[in-house]
Amino acid sequence: MNKNETVERRYLPEISRKEIDELKNTVKVSSQKIIADNIERMKKADPHRPDAMKYFDDIANLFGRRQQEIQAEKEKGKKVIGYLCLFAPTELISAADAIPIRVNSGWYDTSKLGDRVVPVEVCPVIRSTIGAKMIELSPFLEQSDALISVLTCDGMTKLSEILSDQKTIWGMNVPRIKDSTQSLRFWSDEIRHMKTQIETFTGNKITRNSLKEAITVSHRATKVFRRLQELRKGNPVIMGRDAMLVNQAYTWDDKKRWTEKTEALCDELEKRVQQKDWVCNSDTPRVMLTGTPMFWPDSWKLPTLVEEGNPQGIIVADEQCSGERILSDPIGVDEWSMDDMLNAISERYLMASTCPCFTSKDGNEDRINWLLNKVKEWNVQGVIYYVIRGCMLYAMEYSRVKKALDKINVPVYYLDTEYTREDVGQLKTRVEAFMELLNARVDF
Amino acid sequence: MAGELIGSILSLIVLVGLGTAGVLTVLIWKKNRVARVTFLRFVIQAVGLAALFFLFSLEPSIPLLYVLITWFTVTLFLGRFFCGWICPFAFIMDIESLIRKTLKIRHRLLPDKLNIALHKGRYLILAVFLLLPLALWLLNPPPNTASAVMMAQLLAGPFRPYSIIIDPLIPFVVPWTGQLVLGSVNLSYPYIGNILTFVEATPGQIFAVVFVAVTLIGAFFVRRVWCRFCPAGASIAALNKFKAFKGVPLLYIEKDEEKCPKCGVCKRVCPVQVNDVYEQKGGKIGTSQCMLCARCVEMCPYEDTLKIKFGNKPVFKSRNWLESSIVNEERKIE
Numbered sequence: 001m002n003k004n005e006t007v008e009r010r011y012l013p014e015i016s017r018k019e020i021d022e023l024k025n026t027v028k029v030s031s032q033k034i035i036a037d038n039i040e041r042m043k044k045a046d047p048h049r050p051d052a053m054k055y056f057d058d059i060a061n062l063f064g065r066r067q068q069e070i071q072a073e074k075e076k077g078k079k080v081i082g083y084l085c086l087f088a089p090t091e092l093i094s095a096a097d098a099i100p101i102r103v104n105s106g107w108y109d110t111s112k113l114g115d116r117v118v119p120v121e122v123c124p125v126i127r128s129t130i131g132a133k134m135i136e137l138s139p140f141l142e143q144s145d146a147l148i149s150v151l152t153c154d155g156m157t158k159l160s161e162i163l164s165d166q167k168t169i170w171g172m173n174v175p176r177i178k179d180s181t182q183s184l185r186f187w188s189d190e191i192r193h194m195k196t197q198i199e200t201f202t203g204n205k206i207t208r209n210s211l212k213e214a215i216t217v218s219h220r221a222t223k224v225f226r227r228l229q230e231l232r233k234g235n236p237v238i239m240g241r242d243a244m245l246v247n248q249a250y251t252w253d254d255k256k257r258w259t260e261k262t263e264a265l266c267d268e269l270e271k272r273v274q275q276k277d278w279v280c281n282s283d284t285p286r287v288m289l290t291g292t293p294m295f296w297p298d299s300w301k302l303p304t305l306v307e308e309g310n311p312q313g314i315i316v317a318d319e320q321c322s323g324e325r326i327l328s329d330p331i332g333v334d335e336w337s338m339d340d341m342l343n344a345i346s347e348r349y350l351m352a353s354t355c356p357c358f359t360s361k362d363g364n365e366d367r368i369n370w371l372l373n374k375v376k377e378w379n380v381q382g383v384i385y386y387v388i389r390g391c392m393l394y395a396m397e398y399s400r401v402k403k404a405l406d407k408i409n410v411p412v413y414y415l416d417t418e419y420t421r422e423d424v425g426q427l428k429t430r431v432e433a434f435m436e437l438l439n440a441r442v443d444f
Numbered sequence: 445m446a447g448e449l450i451g452s453i454l455s456l457i458v459l460v461g462l463g464t465a466g467v468l469t470v471l472i473w474k475k476n477r478v479a480r481v482t483f484l485r486f487v488i489q490a491v492g493l494a495a496l497f498f499l500f501s502l503e504p505s506i507p508l509l510y511v512l513i514t515w516f517t518v519t520l521f522l523g524r525f526f527c528g529w530i531c532p533f534a535f536i537m538d539i540e541s542l543i544r545k546t547l548k549i550r551h552r553l554l555p556d557k558l559n560i561a562l563h564k565g566r567y568l569i570l571a572v573f574l575l576l577p578l579a580l581w582l583l584n585p586p587p588n589t590a591s592a593v594m595m596a597q598l599l600a601g602p603f604r605p606y607s608i609i610i611d612p613l614i615p616f617v618v619p620w621t622g623q624l625v626l627g628s629v630n631l632s633y634p635y636i637g638n639i640l641t642f643v644e645a646t647p648g649q650i651f652a653v654v655f656v657a658v659t660l661i662g663a664f665f666v667r668r669v670w671c672r673f674c675p676a677g678a679s680i681a682a683l684n685k686f687k688a689f690k691g692v693p694l695l696y697i698e699k700d701e702e703k704c705p706k707c708g709v710c711k712r713v714c715p716v717q718v719n720d721v722y723e724q725k726g727g728k729i730g731t732s733q734c735m736l737c738a739r740c741v742e743m744c745p746y747e748d749t750l751k752i753k754f755g756n757k758p759v760f761k762s763r764n765w766l767e768s769s770i771v772n773e774e775r776k777i778e
Contacts, residue, residue: 179706181556208548226764330745330765332709339550343712352707366705373702 011117011162012134023135027109028063031137035061035297038241038304045307046239046279050272052265053242059249060296066252067139070099074143079202082144084129084159085152086321087174087349091331092195093148094214094255096202102251103141104322105129106295110137111419117162123390124419125293126155130162140252146201148194150174152357153393170197178350179360188346195342208338215331215341217255224262225250225327228269232316233378235282237269240289240315241303247323248296280314285438286379287313290371290401291386291394293322301424302386302415302431309432311439317378319371320386321355329353356393364397368404375410382438383412384431388419411437459494466491481742481760485529489538492530521694527671528737534671537663541715544664552665559672559717563733566673667715671735694755695736701726703749710740710750721750 039057043049059066070080081093082103093100105128113134114127132138146168149160160169172190175183199205228246231237246265250258272278287306294302299322306313318324329352333344354367374380383405387395398414405412413434417423466487518526527534544551554562662669699721711722720731721740741750744762751758 184708223764329705329707332707332713332743332745334713334743335545335551337545337548337550340712344709347708347712352705354705369702370705376702 009165012130012165013116015134020135023113024137027107027135027137030109031107031297032061032063038297038300041304041308042239042241042245046242048277049242050238050265050268052261052268053246055261056242056246056249056265059253060245062252062297063139067143069254070101070140070143073099079146080140080144081146081148081198081201082140083148083150085148085150085156086326086355087150087152087172087353088148089191089194089345089349091211091214091218091345092191092198092206094217095206095211096198096204097210098198098202098204101140101144103129103138103144103147104293104295105132105138105141106297106299107132107137108298108419108421110135118158121390123153123155123292123392124388125295125391126159128419129159133163133166146170148172152355153391155390168201170194174350174357176358177360178353178358184347184350187350188343191342191346191349208336208341211338211341212336215333215345217259218327219330221250221255221259221262222327222330224259224266225324227266228262229317229324229328231266231269231273234273235276235278236280236284236286236314236316237272237278238265239279239307240287240318241300241307244294244303244315244318244323245296247326250326280312283442285311285313285435285442286316286381287435287438288374288378288380288383289315289318289320289323289386290383291320292388292391293320294386295322298419298421301421302384302417302427305424305428305431306384306435309428309435311432311435313382313431313435313438317374317380319354319367319374325354356397363400367397368400371401372404372408375405375408380410381442382434383410384434385412385414387414387416389416411441462487462491462494481738485737486535486538488529489532489535493532493535496530496532522736523693523695524732524735525695527674528735531671533674534668534735536660537668537670540660540664541667549665551667553717554666554669554672556717556719562673569673668735671716672733693730696753697721697729697734697736697741698751698753698758699724699726699729700749700751703746705746707745709743709745713739713743715739 039060042053042057058064074080079096079098080101081098082101083090083093084102084104086102088100090100104125107128108124110131111124111128113131114122114124114129115131116134117130118127120127129138129141132141136142144167147160147163148170149156149163150172151157151160152174160171163169172194173186174190175186177183195206204210225247228238228243232240232243246262289303294300303315306315329348331341331344331348334340354364354370356364356367358364358366360366371383375383383401385394385398385401387398395416402412402414411434413430415427415430417427470484541551659670704726706722708722711717711719714721715737716733716735718731718733720734721729736752738752738760741752741760741762743765744750745765746762747764748761750762752760
């Protein structure tokens with residue numbers, strides 16, 4: 001974006017090209033190492049990992065295949081529209097023949113760079129994304145022609161402002177009370193506005209048929225996602241980390257191909273269920289993660305600790321916007337007219353979400369219900385409430401979640417951490433203590 | 445004679461055919477619930493239409509008192525099930541919606557307040573329906589001298605409860621009973637038809653034409669517009685209002701609070717804009733607006749969240765409609 005480069009930088013510091021390149025290379029090399037290491041560990045944890053995971057290992061390399069593919073598409077004239085929050089209507093982007101891609105950063109190293117712009121108290125996801133932008137690290141963030149930012153939490157609100165120094169940003173205002181008619185009306189106006197914005201930007205009109213096609217594609221993805229989730233309900237056939245990676249890969253992969261590959265994975269897993277080929281003992285404590293999103297690759301810190309600890313745990317479900325929330329709700333279209341499809345999209349993104357940025361007459365009761373339901377359906381024995389320092393909304397909702405889970409006698413563990421690798425040892429002790437507790441409960 | 449015989453044989457064949465189609469659809473649907481309820485409903489409505497047709501054209505006719513007694517008993521237990529699944533007038537409105545859908549025209553929503561006002565106003569409409577004959581009679585006294593008898597008939601007419609319930613259906617079931625003919629097209633709206641038996645005045649006829657036009661054209665744009673203030677619904681609603689009957693309905697919608705993330709689909713797909721399914725926290729959904737058409741249960745994307753129960757036995761559950769249920773059942777783990 002040549003136009004934007006001349007714009008005065010209101011937030012981001014001036015860094016020399018040389019420094020950018022140096023930093024970028026260092027972080028990129030170390031990040032590639034971490035990606036390889038994560039995958040290596042995932043392979044080691046499950047000696048005969050499903051063959052279908054090979055594809056996801058490949059796509060998990062953020063600096064590899066997918067980056068080149070998007071570059072090729074861009075050269076053909078396709079636009080790439082990034083989004084910072086799950087509320088962005090990706091179906092509209094796909095319907096306008098652009099590529100939707102999530103650009104939140106999971107690099108620990110860049111969060112230190114973000115400290116130059118915002119104070120350390122700010123949520124590390126935000127700091128890390130700012131840092132990634134400063135050194136042009138994230139391939140997807142660099143490739144996106146425009147960004148949709150949904151102003152959910154404080155961090156996101158200001159992040160969009162900070163990134164607007166260098167990117168075209170479209171903000172979407174999300175109402176905080178989600179169950180009132182006026183909120184829905186407001187939000188569906190935002191969605192319709194976003195539709196015209198995307199149309200003018202890409203030059204492609206979103207037609208009834210293209211939108212229907214896009215919705216059908218995401219329906220298929222949801223279908224196969226639910227199939228995978230269903231498989232995780234029984235005895236463990238897949239490591240939680242693998243499933244989490246599959247889920248998260250959806251946000252940057254090609255949707256149709258992702259669906260095919262995940263179907264192949266599910267086929268393989270189903271065979272394993274028949275052969276009773278489990279990845280670990282069936283009495284391994286079943287853990288659910290909830291809280292702040294965990295972005296690939298660096299935030300795999302905690303899941304790795306859970307699944308490689310001694311005693312070991314297995315992650316069977318999560319309630320995070322980097323995980324299951326991406327795909328758990330389908331778009332319930334009633335009549336396939338343009339109007340109804342847009343209504344359905346706006347309802348799916350606003351009302352079905354269990355993001356803690358919402359409140360309603362009963363507080364964020366939907367999230368509590370959703371959690372309780374997950375705990376029961378997936379036979380969860382313990383919940384890890386993961387919060388990174390600075391993530392106020394999740395941290396503040398903890399007490400209510402704890403009370404609700406106490407009622408059904410499921411232990412919940414509040415685990416706060418940072419975007420840093422320094423506390424791995426300490427976390428290991430904490431996680432293993434929790435696993436010990438869960439194990440003791442299983443023995444009873 | 446021969447013609448009549450052939451005619452009745454043909455109609456019998458039609459009835460048997462429709463009945464078999466209905467049974468088959470139910471069987472197929474029970475086996476594989478991916479088949480949409482909407483199509484099941486069309487078949488049932490068609491069968492219902494045929495059944496009512498034969499009911500009304502039976503010779504000798506069934507005493508309406510029996511129909512009435514059956515009707516009230518059924519209503520007690522099944523609520524407005526009739527409205528959602530059998531009513532021929534609703535069938536016509538559903539077909540209109542189908543045509544609208546194929547033409548890719550969007551449907552309109554009535555404002556919530558108006559919808560609730562109409563729902564409550566149905567009693568008013570009912571009252572108007574009851575008083576209209578009287579008013580028209582007073583305006584245009586029939587030429588017949590035996591006016592005392594006429595008056596008695598007239599006043600008694602609307603109070604025959606079955607006529608409130610069944611009369612709106614007559615033109616679609618037995619079209620030739622109507623009195624109102626434009627050209628060669630029978631436009632008669634039956635209840636108005638009854639009125640016009642006594643009053644042959646132009647205002648009444650104009651009113652009838654306008655009324656039919658408004659409901660039928662309105663139903664093209666607003667789904668099931670007539671059901672929102674149908675006097676037939678009023679009588680059932682009134683029945684359901686009594687506390688004593690609250691526990692009686694055997695057929696009802698139940699919602700599982702924990703499984704519901706309140707995505708709002710149930711609210712949007714409802715053809716009569718019932719908000720209660722969305723707003724109520726869980727348990728039995730009790731509202732006389734609901735016609736038990738099961739559209740919300742069909743469209744709810746979360747498994748087992750909404751159920752239609754008969755007694756304590758769920759007959760139809762919301763399921764993951766993205767997935768074929770046959771595959772789903774095979775994959776029970778442990």
